[in-house]
Amino acid sequence: MDAHREDGLIDSPNFIQNDDELLNRTLAVLPWDRFSNWIHCACVVTFDLELGQAMELIYPGHVKLTDKEKMNICYLSFPDSNSGCMGDTQFHFRIRQCPGRKSLMRAHSQYNRDAPIALQCDDAHYFGFVYFRQTKDRSIRRGYFQKSVVLVTKLPFVALFNQIISIIAPEYFDNGEPSLEAACHDIDQWPIPVPGDTLNLPIMGTVLQVRVPSRSDKLIGPAQTRSEHGHTVPAHTILPSLHEVDIYSAFLTILPHVQLLWELVLIGEPIVVMASSPTVTCHTVQALVNMIAPLKFCSDFRPYFTIHDSEFKEYTTKTQAPPPVILGVTNPFFAKTLQHWPHIIRIGEMGSIGSSPKLANKVKKAAALKTLDSNPGVYTRYKSFLTKDKAILKRLMKGAQLKRPVEAQNAILRRYLLEVTQSFMIPLERYMASLMPLQRNISPHKGPPKLRPFESEKFLETVEHSGPQLTCGIKGDWESLYKRFFRSPNFEGWYYQRQREVNQKLQLLHLEALSNANLSEWIVDKEEVEIVDLILKIKEKLTFASHHHGIVAKDSVSRLQKQLEDIVSTLPDDLQSVIKT
Structure with missing residues (x-):
């Protein structure tokens, strides 16, 4: 493995694969352990004439949800009463996990270690994937059958769980609880979600x-398709992605504003998406969050948000500036309640895919949105820092006229946004690499060196000569865009993650230097207090190695353990007994 990676971090040589992953795949597990690796629980929410939305069933039965979590799931599992959704409706939501609950499971922590940053499990939120059915039924006093099946999970696999709920829910509506139980038993046989593996997931036939x-x-190009056994296995349905949504269709009626929206999401601005159905809002909100991939969106986002949500007052108060959150709403009440928000996106009814869409070409002032009946468009006072790239819009419009497949249009737009985001991040990654200490400065006789602090002014000095305009070709005030980015949660999240990764690498390199040094020779003329100090440092490193045994070379740990034993053996017996306790 090379000493330096493209992202500017020093790699420690001889990384090994975590043995626990192999053990986890072969050892016997308790009932529902594998199920919990994928899904927290399945719920059925019904409409009760006395109570309104009510939790009818939680499966498996041992899973606990707090009253607040149950309430949020119930209210978010039905489309708003103004939506008039007849038949079947699919959408998803995101809610906070109540404090004091168990953090991530071991399988999720292992997944996070190798997963892309933007796709890591979040220990503070749940996703809920909903399949709602509303049909006329004269046998019911209210005249309608209204029920939802919901999968609650921590994994951000939007495409996968939308597919799974579309398989499970119709079976449940036709055959009742035994079919839901059978589906959950299928999921309980699934292997652990290990990044890089291609898995075959049986579900209801x-x-x-x-x-x-x-x-x-690789961020661009076809993904590898090797299974956990090293070969591709035939399957009935191959999902091209676990998590991606069709961003082209989501932005079809507001395509001219895609670049402006990218800026708003990048700098973590408050955005509300208004549409007539939760299917549209959740699709659009998820598309917004995905716009800045591979950068992680570090603010809160709610693909579907209602007036009953436990955070309603927190997110709609007018006594302070709106928080950096993206909300998807359908209730006309929000057009008045969120009128003070700086950025409002109104999504119109979707036209026929592949036809030339009627575009909202002009950005409208935020104050112009008075009701939910306003025309589709983007309502904002924000002035873009960058000049509009008309080439991408022309390409997509030409594709629509030529009836280019939606999948191809989506791939073109996704690649464009990826390249713009990468162009924005490359100078930041390059600057972070310059803050790294030189490898030759890592000494076994000193503490591990630290990353030098990030100085925004020094970084901004580099933008004119090596900024994004050189790689993506978009002109504009990139410097001011970076300044806004530095004040956003997205920068904080990126910088914290990079700091953590760099410090871990430095610890690994320092451990390597200690394990390779001739410490027995070094202690010959040292005082006892210095030798004890060295022993404590080595013990600290061995503790670090035990917590990161998936990335620390085994032979380095063995050498360091031997060094420790040799050094301890040179001390007087009474001191040895104290150190060994």
Whole structure:
């Protein structure tokens, strides 16, 4: 492995694969352990004439949800009463996990270690994937059958769980609880979600073949398709992605504003998406969050948000500036309640895919949105820092006229946004690399060196000569865009993650230097207090190695353990007994 990676971090040589992953795949597990690796629980929410939305069933039965979590799931599992959704409706939501609950499971922590940063499990939120059915039924006093099946999970696999709920829910509506139990038992047989593996997931008579994204994947180009056994296995349904949504269709009526929206999402501005159905809002909100991939969106986002949400007052108060959150809403009440928000996106009814869409070409002032009946468009006072790239819009419009497949249009737009984001991040990554200490300065006789602090002014001095305009070709005030980015949660999240990764690498290199040094020779003329100090440092390193045994070379740990034993043996017996306790 090279000493330096493209992202500017020093790699420690001889990384090894975590043995626990192999053990986890072969050792016996308790009932529902594998199920919990994928899904927290399945719920059925019904309409009760006395109570309104009510939790009818939680499966498996041992899973606990707090009253607040149950309430949020119930209210978010039905489309708003103004939506008039007849038949079947699919959408998803995101809610906070109540404090004091168990953090991430071991399988999720292992997944996070190798997953792309933007796709890591979040220990503070749940996703809920909903399949709602509303049909006329004269046998019911209210005249309608209204019920939702919901999958609650921590994994951000939007495409996968939308597919799974579309398989499970119709079976449940036709055959009742035994079919839901059978589906959950199928999921309880699934292997652990390991980044890089292609898995075959049987569910109710079909098999979904999926590849779990890995941090080491190439961002552009076809993904690898090797299974956990080293070969591709035939499957009934191959999902091209676990998590991606069709961003082209989501932005079809507001395509001229895609670049402006990218800026708003990048700098973490508050955005509300208004549409007539939760299917549209959740699709659009998820598309917004995905716009800045591979950068992680670090603010809160709610693909579907209602007036009953426990955070309603927090997110709609007018006594302070709106928080950096993206909300998807359908209730006309929000057009008045959120009128003070700086950025409002109104999504119109979707036209026929492939036809030339009627575009909202002009950005409208935020104050112009008075009701939910306003025309589709983007309402904002924000002035873009960058000049509009008309070439991408022309290409997509020409594709629509030529009836280019939606999948191809989506791939073109996704690649464009990826390249713009990468162009924005490359100078930041390059600057972070310049803050790294030189490898030759890592000494076994000193503490590990630290990353030098990030100085925004020094970084901004580099933008004119090596900024994004050189790689993506978009002109504009990139410097001011970076300044806004530095004040956003997205920068904080990126910088914290980079700091953590760099410091871990420095610890690994320092451990390596200690294990290779001739410490027995070094202690010959040292005082006892210095030798004890060295022993404590080595013990600290061995503790670090035990917590990171998936990335620390075994032979380095063995050498360091031997060094420790040799040094301890040179001390007087009474001191040895104290150190060994």
